[in-house]
Amino acid sequence: MKKATVTLLGFLFVAAAGPVHAQTWTPTSAPEGAFVASSADGTKLVAAQDYGGSIYTSTNSGATWACTGASNANWQGIASSSNGNKLVAVVNGGQIYTSMNAGLICTVSTAPTARWGSVASSDDGSKLAAAEWDPNNIGSIYISMDSGVTWNPTGPTETGWVSICSSADGTRLLAATAVTDPNIGGALFISTNTGITWAVCNTPFAYWGCVASSSDGVTLLAGGLLTLCISTNSGETWTQVNVPQAYQDYSWDAVASSGNGKTLAAGGTIDGPIFISVDSGSTWSGADAPYAMWASIASSADGSKLVAGCGGVFTWESIPKLSLTLSGQKVVLSWTNLASSAGFELQEISDLTTTNWNDMTTTRTVNNCQNQVISSLSISNDFFRLEKTN
Numbered sequence: 001m002k003k004a005t006v007t008l009l010g011f012l013f014v015a016a017a018g019p020v021h022a023q024t025w026t027p028t029s030a031p032e033g034a035f036v037a038s039s040a041d042g043t044k045l046v047a048a049q050d051y052g053g054s055i056y057t058s059t060n061s062g063a064t065w066a067c068t069g070a071s072n073a074n075w076q077g078i079a080s081s082s083n084g085n086k087l088v089a090v091v092n093g094g095q096i097y098t099s100m101n102a103g104l105i106c107t108v109s110t111a112p113t114a115r116w117g118s119v120a121s122s123d124d125g126s127k128l129a130a131a132e133w134d135p136n137n138i139g140s141i142y143i144s145m146d147s148g149v150t151w152n153p154t155g156p157t158e159t160g161w162v163s164i165c166s167s168a169d170g171t172r173l174l175a176a177t178a179v180t181d182p183n184i185g186g187a188l189f190i191s192t193n194t195g196i197t198w199a200v201c202n203t204p205f206a207y208w209g210c211v212a213s214s215s216d217g218v219t220l221l222a223g224g225l226l227t228l229c230i231s232t233n234s235g236e237t238w239t240q241v242n243v244p245q246a247y248q249d250y251s252w253d254a255v256a257s258s259g260n261g262k263t264l265a266a267g268g269t270i271d272g273p274i275f276i277s278v279d280s281g282s283t284w285s286g287a288d289a290p291y292a293m294w295a296s297i298a299s300s301a302d303g304s305k306l307v308a309g310c311g312g313v314f315t316w317e318s319i320p321k322l323s324l325t326l327s328g329q330k331v332v333l334s335w336t337n338l339a340s341s342a343g344f345e346l347q348e349i350s351d352l353t354t355t356n357w358n359d360m361t362t363t364r365t366v367n368n369c370q371n372q373v374i375s376s377l378s379i380s381n382d383f384f385r386l387e388k389t390n
Contacts (some may be wrong), residue, residue, distance in 0.1 A: 006135050011262055013333070015245050024288040024289075024316075025274070025288060025289040025290065025308070025314040025315065025316045026062075026154055026311055026314060026315050026316070027313075027314055028058070028062040028063070028312070028313045028315055029063075029064065029065055029315065030047050030056050030058070030062070030065045030259045030312065030313035030315070031053075031056065031065070031067075031285075032047070032049035032053045032054075032056070032311065032312070032313075033047025033048060033049055033053075033056060033309045033311075033312070033313040034047075034049055034050040034075075034295040034296065034309045034310065034311055035048045035050065035075055035076065035078045035089075035295060035296045035309055036048075036078070036296050036297070036298045036307045036308065036309040036313060037078045037080035037087070037298050038080065038084075038298040038299065038300055038305070038306075038307050039080060039081075039082060039083060039084030039300075040082035040083070040123070040259070040300060040301040041300060041305075042061055042299075042300030042301075042304065042307075042317075043059060043060060043061050043084070043303030044057070044058065044059055044080070044083075044084025045057065045061065045062050045084075045298075045313075045315075046058075046068075046076045046078055046080055046084075046087055046102075046103065047065070047078075047307075047309055047313045048070075048077075048089055049075060049311075050074060050075055050076060050092070050295065051074055052072050052073065052074060053072060053073075053075065054071075055067075055068045055075065055078070055087075055089060055103060055106070056068065056111035057102055057103045059084075059102075059144050061106055061305060061315060061317070062307060062313065062315040065313075066105060066368075068099070068103030068104065068130055069099075069103065069104060069106050070089065070097060070099075070103065070106040071106075073091045073093065073094055074090035074092045074093060074134065075089055075090070075091055075092075076090050076116055076117055076118070077089065077090045077116065077117065077118040077119045077130075077296075078090075078119065079119050079120050079128070080121060080125075080298075081121055081122075081123060082123040082124070082168075082301070083123055084102055085100065085101060085102050085125070086098070086099065086100055086121070086124075086125030086147060086217040087099040087102065087103055087106075088119050088121055088125075088128050088130075088148055089119065090116030090117070090118070090119045090130055091116060091134070092115055092116060092133065093113075093114075093115050094113060094116070094118070095108050095109065095111065095112075095113050095153050096108075096109040096111040096116065096119070096130055096142075096148065096151070097109065097213075098113070098148035098280075099145065099356065100127075100147070107148075109144075109148045109151060110149070110150055110151060111130065111144075111148075111151040114132045114134075114139070115132060115134045115139070116130055116131070116132060116133060117131050117133025117139075117160075117161050117162050117163070118130070118131045118132050118133070118162060118163045118164045118175075119131070119160065119164065119338060120164045120165050120166040120173065121166060121170075122166055122167075122168060122169055122170030123168040123169070123170075123202060123215070124170075125147055126145065126146065126147050126170065127143070127144070127145055127166070127169075127170025127171075127194055128143070128144040128147065128148050128151075128170075129141060129142070129143055129144075129164050129166055129170075129173055129175075130144075130390065131161035131162070131163070131164045131175055132160055132161050133160060133161050134159065134160065135159055135160045135178070135179050136159070137159065137177040138157045138158065139157065139158065139159060139160070139161050140153040140154065140155070140157050141153070141154050141155075141156075141161065141164065141173075141175055141195060142154070142161070143194060143195040143218050144199075145194070147171035147232075154191075154195040154196065154198075155197075155198055156189060156198050158177045158186070158187075159177065159179050160177050160178040160179040160186060160190075161175060161176070162176055162177065162178045162186075162208060162209055162217040163175070163176045163208070163209065163210045163211045164176070164208070164211065165211045165212050165213040165220075166213065167213055167214075167215060167216060167217035168215035168216070168259070170194055171192060171193060171194050171217075172190070172191065172192055172213065172216075172217030172234070173190065173191040173194065173195055174188060174189070174211045174213055174217075174220055174222070174235065175188070175189045175190075175191075175198075175211065176188050176189075176191050176208035176209070176210070176211045176222060176224070177189070177208065178207045178208055178209065178224070179207070180264045183244060184244050185205040185206045185208070185224070185225075185361055186205065186206065186207060186208045186224075187200050187201070187203070187205060187208075188200070188201035188203050188208060188211070188222055188235070188244050189201065190234075190235045192217075192234075201231075201238065202236070202237065202238065203222070203229060203238045203378075204227070206224070206225065206226070206227045207224050207225040207226075207320065208222060208224035208227075209223055209224045209225065209251070209252060209253040209269070210222070210223045210224070210252060210254055210255045210296075211223075211255065212255040212256050212257040212261060212264070213257060213291030214257050214258070214259060214261030214313045215259040215260070215261075215301070216261075217234055218232065218233065218234050218261060218283075219231070219232050219257060219258075219260075219261025219264075219280060220234070221241075221255045221256075221257055221264055221266065221281070222238075222255070222367065223252025223253065223254070223255050223266055223268070224251075224252060224253075225251050225252075226250075226251070227240065227252070228240070228241040228243060228250070228252045228255075228339060229241060230264070230268055230281040231368075232243070232261070232280060232281070241266070241277075241281055242282075242283070242284065243266075243282065248382075250268045250270060250272060251268045251269050251270045252266055252267070252268045252275075253267070253268050253269040253294065253295065254266065254268065254269075254294040254295055254297045254308065254309075255267075255297060256295045256297040256298055256299040256306065257299060258299050258300070258301065258302060258303030259301035259302065259303075261280055262278060262279065262280050262303060263276065263277070263278050263299060263302075263303025263304075263306070263367050264276070264277045264280070264281050265277075265297045265306055265308075266284075267289070267292075267294030267297055267310075268293075268294060268299075269293045269294065269295065270293070271291045271292060271293060272291055272292075272294075273286045273288075273289050273290075273291055274286070274289035274294060274297065274308060275306070276306075278303070289308065289314065289315070290338040291367055292310035292311075292312075293310055293311075294307045294308055294309070294310045294313075295309050295310055296308065297309075303318070304317060304318045304336075305317050305318075305339050315371050318336070319381055320335040320336045320344055320371075320386055321335060321336070322334070322335045322346075322384065322385070322386050323335070324384065326377075327374075329376060329377050330375065330376060330377065331374070331375050331376075331377060331382075332371045332372060332373075332374050333346060333372065333375065333384055334338070334370045334371065334372050334373075335370070335371050335386060336370060336371070344386045344387065345359050345360075345386070345387055346359070346360045346364075346373055346384065346386060347360060347384065347385050347386075347387050348360050348375075348380055348382055348383065348384050348385075349382075349383050349385075350382055351381075352383055357385065357387065360373060360375070360384075361373055362374065
């Protein structure tokens with residue numbers, strides 16, 4: 001029978017189907033950063049500290065960091081355009097700042113001073129949404145249609161806006177409040193017209209803490225005290241996420257989504273791990289992140305790179321896993337078609353006592369975000385691997 005092994009980065013593993021998140025999180029050299037954002041390709045990162053800190057940026061996926069021109073402040077949220085050039089950040093008990101050049105110059109916007117709780121951006125950075133956070137007073141959501149030059153309040157007015165997220169085009173917004181009613185918690189609100197009108201989502205009242213959206217606004221993820229819910233139909237219906245039983249009572253305060261909504265991540269402020277799903281929330285497992293009080297998570301567009309803040313800043317990058325299935329007299333080799341898969345070549349060898357691995361020349365196809373190569377079975381043993389070549 002045909003056998004197969006997989007080598008990743010020079011290490012030997014037995015080939016097996018499975019998720020692509022068996023990687024570890026790497027601490028970066030960022031001096032600080034509780035709130036994080038990412039460009040679409042995951043190379044440009046930004047991190048802001050929540051207690052009197054500054055804002056730092058990276059142009060190499062977190063390998064090195066530089067301090068921006070932003071003042072020290074109690075930063076409460078940050079968002080980035082898809083190219084990483086336009087940034088918007090909010091201060092808890094302060095103002096809204098914008099940058100058009102990846103943080104080199106930060107400008108105070110015309111938005112009022114407030115206890116800002118969260119901010120979101122469209123992919124091009126032109127449409128921005130900022131939510132006021134104050135558990136004791138009524139607050140609004142402010143919208144900018146010109147990259148933060150001007151801001152206008154929009155309904156609904158509630159107390160304790162804690163999180164807001166946006167679709168890629170900026171038209172679909174999801175916002176969470178923690179304390180609509182002090183006795184039963186808060187609600188989720190959704191807008192399909194850049195904040196002109198809002199509707200309450202059909203979810204239980206909860207002390208919500210975080211929201212995330214896919215690029216098209218179809219897949220939505222919301223977390224809070226004792227609850228983590230997902231919608232796969234633009235917020236019409238919601239279901240409780242099936243995380244491991246030990247974390248059903250977790251306090252979720254950080255969520256993220258890839259552009260297509262397939263890769264999702266969630267962490268919390270009670271010392272615990274980060275969970276990742278690569279199948280739109282159907283299954284979840286731990287991502288080997290250190291136990292910490294996670295404040296925010298951001299994802300690259302394809303879900304291959306994540307960045308998370310908990311005071312320090314950690315990054316995660318998926319390494320493609322090769323899977324093998326038999327189909328008649330054919331062997332089907334598959335691995336994820338993500339940005340992190342670039343530079344990996346599929347190779348084969350018939351004798352592991354030698355080192356003469358050869359690149360496979362069989363035509364590669366892409367099916368449902370999976371690279372696939374179909375090869376005929378041979379009489380002798382065949383071994384396969386993915387090898388990083390550049």
